[in-house]
Amino acid sequence: xxxxxxxxxxxxxxxxxYPQLLQEIDRAIFLKTACFISTPTTEIIGDSxxxxxxxxxxxxxxxxxxxxxxxVLLAKLLGKKIPKRLTGIDTIYNLxxxxxxxxxxxYLGAKPExxxxxxxxxxxxxxxFDIVGVHHGYYQEKDVMGIIEDIxxxxxxxxxxxxxxxxxxxxxxxxxKQLKVPVMMTVGGSxxxxxxxxxxxxxWLQNLGLEWAYRxxxxxxxxxxxxxxxxxxxxxxxxxxxHRRV
Numbered sequence: 001x002x003x004x005x006x007x008x009x010x011x012x013x014x015x016x017x018y019p020q021l022l023q024e025i026d027r028a029i030f031l032k033t034a035c036f037i038s039t040p041t042t043e044i045i046g047d048s049x050x051x052x053x054x055x056x057x058x059x060x061x062x063x064x065x066x067x068x069x070x071x072v073l074l075a076k077l078l079g080k081k082i083p084k085r086l087t088g089i090d091t092i093y094n095l096x097x098x099x100x101x102x103x104x105x106x107y108l109g110a111k112p113e114x115x116x117x118x119x120x121x122x123x124x125x126x127x128x129f130d131i132v133g134v135h136h137g138y139y140q141e142k143d144v145m146g147i148i149e150d151i152x153x154x155x156x157x158x159x160x161x162x163x164x165x166x167x168x169x170x171x172x173x174x175x176x177k178q179l180k181v182p183v184m185m186t187v188g189g190s191x192x193x194x195x196x197x198x199x200x201x202x203x204w205l206q207n208l209g210l211e212w213a214y215r216x217x218x219x220x221x222x223x224x225x226x227x228x229x230x231x232x233x234x235x236x237x238x239x240x241x242x243h244r245r246v
Contacts, residue, residue, distance in 0.1 A: 009240075038064045108159055
C-alpha cells in the first residue's frame with residue numbers, strides 16, 4: 001500500500017476539500033459531461049458487500065465522497081489518505097452559497113410536503129440556486145419516464161437525488177444516459193434538513209465526529225442499522241489488510 005492510497009474495497013474516494021470538489025462540479029457543468037457523485041457511508045459499503053449490483057453501481061460513480069466519520073477513521077487506521085469527511089448536505093450548502101457561480105437545480109426525493117418546503121426554504125438558504133423543479137420520492141415505476149422528462153425539460157445543471165439508499169444510487173445508474181443533466185448527486189436525507197424538519201447536530205458535535213449520536217437521539221429507529229456498522233468496519237479492515245499492497 002502506498003502512502004497516497006485512498007481506496008477502500010477497490011473504490012477510490014475523493015480526498016480533497018470542498019473548494020476543489022466544487023471546481024470538479026463546475027468543470028462538469030461547463031463541459032456538459034455526465035458526472036455521477038456518490039456519497040457512500042460505511043453502512044452503504046457494508047450493505048453493498050452482499051449485493052454485487054450495488055457494488056458495481058458504487059464503483060461506476062465518477063466521484064465518491066466519504067460521507068462517514070467511521071469511514072475516515074478506518075482509513076486512518078489503515079494509513080490511507082482519506083483525511084476528512086465530505087458530506088452531501090455540506091456540498092449542497094457550499095454550492096448554494098457560492099458567490100461566483102449560479103446553478104440551475106432540481107430536487108428529487110423525500111415526501112411531497114418535505115420537498116416542497118425544501119424548495120421554499122432554498123431561496124433564503126442558497127442564493128446561488130435557481131430551483132428549476134422538484135419531485136417527491138414516493139413515485140411508482142410507471143412514473144419514472146415522466147420524472148426524467150420533467151428533469152430534462154428543466155435544463156438543470158444539477159439534480160440532487162434524495163431517495164435514500166439504495167433507491168437513489170439505482171436511479172442514477174439506471175437512467176443517467178437518459179438524464180440530460182451534467183451533475184447527478186446522491187444526497188440521502190438532505191431535503192429533510194433543508195426543509196427544517198430534521199435538525200443537524202451543532203457544529204462542535206460534527207467536528208467531534210458525533211453527528212451520528214445526535215441523529216440517533218432524533219431517530220432512535222436507526223439503531224437497527226447502526227449496530228451493524230462495527231461488523232462492517234471489522235470486515236473492511238481485515239479485507240484491506242489481506243489485500244495490502246507493498
